[in-house]
Amino acid sequence: MKYKLYEMPSKTLIAHDYLEQIQRDQYEDTIRGVFESLKQYSIDIVSHRVVHGGEAFKQSVIVNDQVKEEIRNLSRFAPLHNPINLTGIEVAQSLFPDLIHVAVFDTAFHQTMPPSSYLYALPYEYYEQYGIRKYGFHGTSHRYVMGRAAEMMGRPKEQLRLISCHIGSGVSITAIRNGESYDTSMGMTPLAGLSMGTRSGNIDPGIIPYIEEIEKTDTAGAIKILNNKSGLMGVSGVSNDLRDVMKKAEEGHLRSKLALELFTTILHKHVGLYLARLNGVDGIIFTAGVGENSAAVRELVCSGLEFAGVNLDREVNRTSKGETFISTKYSPVKVMVIPTNEELVMAMDAFELGYN
Ligand SMILES: Nc1ncnc2c1ncn2[C@@H]1O[C@H](COP(=O)(O)OP(=O)(O)O)[C@@H](O)[C@H]1O
Numbered sequence: 129m130k131y132k133l134y135e136m137p138s139k140t141l142i143a144h145d146y147l148e149q150i151q152r153d154q155y156e157d158t159i160r161g162v163f164e165s166l167k168q169y170s171i172d173i174v175s176h177r178v179v180h181g182g183e184a185f186k187q188s189v190i191v192n193d194q195v196k197e198e199i200r201n202l203s204r205f206a207p208l209h210n211p212i213n214l215t216g217i218e219v220a221q222s223l224f225p226d227l228i229h230v231a232v233f234d235t236a237f238h239q240t241m242p243p244s245s246y247l248y249a250l251p252y253e254y255y256e257q258y259g260i261r262k263y264g265f266h267g268t269s270h271r272y273v274m275g276r277a278a279e280m281m282g283r284p285k286e287q288l289r290l291i292s293c294h295i296g297s298g299v300s301i302t303a304i305r306n307g308e309s310y311d312t313s314m315g316m317t318p319l320a321g322l323s324m325g326t327r328s329g330n331i332d333p334g335i336i337p338y339i340e341e342i343e344k345t346d347t348a349g350a351i352k353i354l355n356n357k358s359g360l361m362g363v364s365g366v367s368n369d370l371r372d373v374m375k376k377a378e379e380g381h382l383r384s385k386l387a388l389e390l391f392t393t394i395l396h397k398h399v400g401l402y403l404a405r406l407n408g409v410d411g412i413i414f415t416a417g418v419g420e421n422s423a424a425v426r427e428l429v430c431s432g433l434e435f436a437g438v439n440l441d442r443e444v445n446r447t448s449k450g451e452t453f454i455s456t457k458y459s460p461v462k463v464m465v466i467p468t469n470e471e472l473v474m475a476m477d478a479f480e481l482g483y484n
Pocket residue numbers: 295296297298325368369370371416417418421422
């Protein structure tokens with residue numbers, strides 16, 4: 129669990145923490161503990177990350193009973209995330225009933241996608257009646273790095289074609305055009321798209337009934353395997369953490385080498401997909417845990433894209449820290465590392481909603 133406390137509108141960071149490895153039955157106590165530890169500060173607004181906002185939320189909103197009901201209903205599309213997000217809201221509301229609570233949705237930024245991006249080639253009624261479509265996630269992160277990229281490039285975001293690669297424990301790539309999400313790799317749920325720490329990403333749907341047969345399980349059991357036992361973890365058999373897999377690969381562990389190769393090849397192919405979708409790009413952004421820290425992954429993703437104007441400065445890529453260009457000076461496509469800051473966007477949205 130991550131949190132940041134900001135003073136607004138100065139955007140001064142006052143307190144922050146990243147609590148790792150929290151088990152399901154510890155969520156409530158952990159959230160309670162965080163809020164207790166912040167009681168010394170006078171807090172006015174609490175901004176909550178909510179992963180799935182469906183088509184109902186195109187931007188951030190102040191939480192009321194109807195918003196909570198909608199978040200609960202959307203749990204079927206994000207079972208790993210929305211129930212926890214709702215717990216966070218409810219615990220915070222019980223501790224601070226008089227404060228304004230704001231919900232910021234991962235899906236909101238992607239609501240600008242055209243039907244050619246968000247529809248699945250399924251019977252159309254499934255979309256109309258049941259909301260089966262691509263929603264996309266990590267939108268708050270993609271929105272933040274898009275804004276930073278435009279500033280770094282000194283050009284209005286409305287004039288840019290960008291590919292934003294959010295590579296953390298969850299992985300998604302977004303094609304951004306005119307300052308808006310145009311296409312993105314995750315789907316109706318955050319299981320789709322690229323291979324991740326423990327998630328498979330896209331697979332042939334015909335594999336699912338076969339897994340059910342092999343594992344003597346039901347569909348929910350098979351989906352659990354795709355969510356929790358696949359990706360880097362599943363292929364390497366070592367870890368969902370890229371650092372562990374890389375270390376093992378360097379030691380010659382074959383499955384770790386394969387896991388790494390598959391992970392980066394899938395990333396590379398998706399960048400190619402969005403080069404086509406955007407008719408070429410002005411910038412490529414790397415963000416989140418892996419994107420910000422792994423020069424090796426960035427190099428593998430960009431290699432072979434010189435034909436499209438992507439010229440990585442390998443030396444700068446290896447030695448750079450923080451927000452920086454990693455392409456060569458005259459590279460037609462600018463490649464950037466931009467540390468994401470979803471919490472700052474959440475604070476800005478909350479401030480806007482609470483005070484304007
Ligand atoms: N120095 C590093 N080199 C390679 N991978 C890293 C490094 N630091 C962090 N990571 C990867 O980043 C992942 C976490 O990314 P992060 O964006 O914090 O994810 P989340 O927000 O989903 O928890 C870790 O699982 C790890 O694999």
